[in-house]
Amino acid sequence: MxxxxxxxxxxxxxxxxxxGWGKLxxxxxxxxxxxxxYRAVTPSLIPFIAHVFPWAELILGTFLVLGFLTRASAxxxxxxxxxxxxxxxxxxxxxxxxxxxxxxGSGITLSPHQALFFDIGLWMASLVIVIRPVxxxxxxxxxxxx
Amino acid sequence: MDIRRxxxxxxxxxxxxxxxxxxxxxxxxxxxxxxxxxxxxxxxxLDAPFHIVDFSDFQCPACRVGAEALxxxxxxxxxxxxxxxxxxxxEQPHPWALTAALFSECAAEQGKFWEFHDRxxxxxxxxxxxxxxxxxxxxxxxxxxxxxxxxxxxxxxxxTLAEIRRDQxxxxxxxxxxxxxFLINDRQFVGALQLKTQGRAFILEELQKTKSDSPAEG
Numbered sequence: 001m002x003x004x005x006x007x008x009x010x011x012x013x014x015x016x017x018x019x020g021w022g023k024l025x026x027x028x029x030x031x032x033x034x035x036x037x038y039r040a041v042t043p044s045l046i047p048f049i050a051h052v053f054p055w056a057e058l059i060l061g062t063f064l065v066l067g068f069l070t071r072a073s074a075x076x077x078x079x080x081x082x083x084x085x086x087x088x089x090x091x092x093x094x095x096x097x098x099x100x101x102x103x104x105g106s107g108i109t110l111s112p113h114q115a116l117f118f119d120i121g122l123w124m125a126s127l128v129i130v131i132r133p134v135x136x137x138x139x140x141x142x143x144x145x146x
Numbered sequence: 147m148d149i150r151r152x153x154x155x156x157x158x159x160x161x162x163x164x165x166x167x168x169x170x171x172x173x174x175x176x177x178x179x180x181x182x183x184x185x186x187x188x189x190x191x192l193d194a195p196f197h198i199v200d201f202s203d204f205q206c207p208a209c210r211v212g213a214e215a216l217x218x219x220x221x222x223x224x225x226x227x228x229x230x231x232x233x234x235x236x237e238q239p240h241p242w243a244l245t246a247a248l249f250s251e252c253a254a255e256q257g258k259f260w261e262f263h264d265r266x267x268x269x270x271x272x273x274x275x276x277x278x279x280x281x282x283x284x285x286x287x288x289x290x291x292x293x294x295x296x297x298x299x300x301x302x303x304x305x306t307l308a309e310i311r312r313d314q315x316x317x318x319x320x321x322x323x324x325x326x327x328f329l330i331n332d333r334q335f336v337g338a339l340q341l342k343t344q345g346r347a348f349i350l351e352e353l354q355k356t357k358s359d360s361p362a363e364g
Contacts, residue, residue, distance in 0.1 A: 025171040026321035033324060033336035043343070058164055068156060097207070099239055102324075109238065143152045 005134040008125040009064055009074070015122060016061025016077060019104045023054035034102030038087050039094075056080065064129070067138020074129035081123035088116040180232075180316050180329070186254040187263075190220075190228035195356070196349055199230045199329040201317050204247060204266045205240035205274050208337060212326030213267045215338035223349060231263060232313040234325050242279045247310050249283045252300035253292055261290045 023031045032050040035041065041049060056076070063073040084103060091098050092112055101115035110118060135141040180199060200216060202209040220227055233251070235243035246266055253262035265286050266273070273282045287297055300306055317327070321334075328335045328345060331352070335345040 021168075021171075024168045025175065026323055027334040027336075029327075029334045029336045029340060030321070030323045033340060036337060036339055043339075058168070059161060062160060062164060063157075066160065068160065069153070100324075139156060143149065143156060146152060 002134055002136055005128065005132055006136050009067065009070065009129050009134050012074070012077060012122055012125050012129065013061045013064030013066075015104070016057045017065065018061075018108075020054045020056070020058030020061060022104060024058060028054075031102070037096065037098050037102070038091055039096060040087055040090065053080070067134065067136075067140050068143075070133040070135070070138060070140050071130055074126045074133065078123055078126040078130060081119050081126060084119045085116065085123060088112050088119065092116065175319075175321060180320065186257055187231040187259045188228065189260060191225060192228065194226050194228035196223070196226055196331055196352070197228045197230065197329075199232055201232050201234040201313070201322050201325060201327045201329075203233075203235045203240055203243045203325045204250065204263075204270070205243040206236065206325050207270065209326045210267045210270050211338045212328070212341065213263075215341045216328070219341065219346060219349070222346070226353075231259070232317065233310045234314055234317050234322065234327070235310065236325060240274075242274060244310070245280060246273075246283060248301045248306055249287060249297075251306050251309055252297050253287060253290065255300055256292050256296065258290050258292055262286065262292075265290060 028047075028050050031054060032046050035046050035049055036043070057080070060073045060076045060080075063069055064077060088101065098112050100109050101112050103110065103115050103119070133140070198216065198219075200212070202212065216229065220229065233247045235247045237244050250259060250262050250266065253259050266283075269286070273279055273286070276282045284294070284297075288294060320329075324336060326337065326341075328341050330345055330348055333345075333348055335341045335348075
């Protein structure tokens with residue numbers, strides 16, 4: 001069980017690192033346009049979200065892979081995933097003209113349907129980590145041993 | 147060192163490394179420098195203070211809206227904009243985007259790019275839903291007055307495809323990931339909404355700066 005939890009921790013964290021990195025290393029206007037497409041926030045908030053979310057993804061993803069503040073990082077990621085799932089479900093319900101979710105930068109292209117199922121899977125995995133944070137191969141364990 | 151301090155400094159170090167890595171990646175990517183194409187897909191005065199490059203895909207509905215937004219901006223600021231079109235066909239979601247790009251590139255060869263460009267966008271819903279896309283595009287070309295004997299070999303010429311790929315790789319190099327993306331004097335704006343709001347504001351801001359920088363007349 002702990003090995004599977006470790007795999008989940010690394011996998012969820014790696015997806016978030018990839019996702020944040022892909023958004024931060026291209027002009028932020030790309031992600032801002034993705035947010036605009038979901039028509040869920042006021043235009044004045046879009047630049048703020050476009051700047052903050054990718055950093056949160058990269059930092060929390062790295063923390064999770066390293067096993068640093070594991071429970072809190074997984075909790076943060078679960079909260080973000082809950083927002084993504086709600087947004088995707090809403091966009092499908094409203095039949096918004098979104099053909100590519102824009103969730104993972106440009107490297108992985110998923111339709112809103114595919115992204116919804118993928119995000120639900122990641123969300124469940126992150127909840128498992130919140131409930132049972134794995135200390136194996138983690139910075140948390142190292143810091144407590146010092 | 148107590149556990150709180152250990153956590154604080156570890157977190158701080160990790161975040162510092164991440165910030166450094168992202169800033170280095172952005173530095174490597176550099177500015178929005180595009181190699182000059184010197185092509186016929188340009189309109190507007192040569193000495194215009196604003197150069198707008200439109201990375202677009204003829205089959206993408208958002209690009210049609212983007213082209214309309216660009217036209218609105220052009221009407222609002224006549225004589226100070228130079229508009230350039232560059233190809234960025236997204237072939238996965240748009241299977242006919244490359245074919246349309248090839249036709250338009252060959253229309254450009256015959257100096258009829260903009261007529262063909264306007265036709266492709268104004269009739270996008272028709273040709274993208276057609277079962278005979280190449281023959282419909284050929285009909286548009288004929289109606290635009292293109293020489294069909296020159297058009298066919300041009301479409302099949304590998305150099306035409308290479309021109310499109312060159313536009314695409316230049317776009318990818320400067321971090322363009324979706325269409326339409328507009329560069330106004332090297333500042334990126336993605337989509338019609340950003341062009342109409344932030345892009346327009348950017349032009350006004352720059353014009354204001356130029357006015358206040360230039361000495362008062364009289």
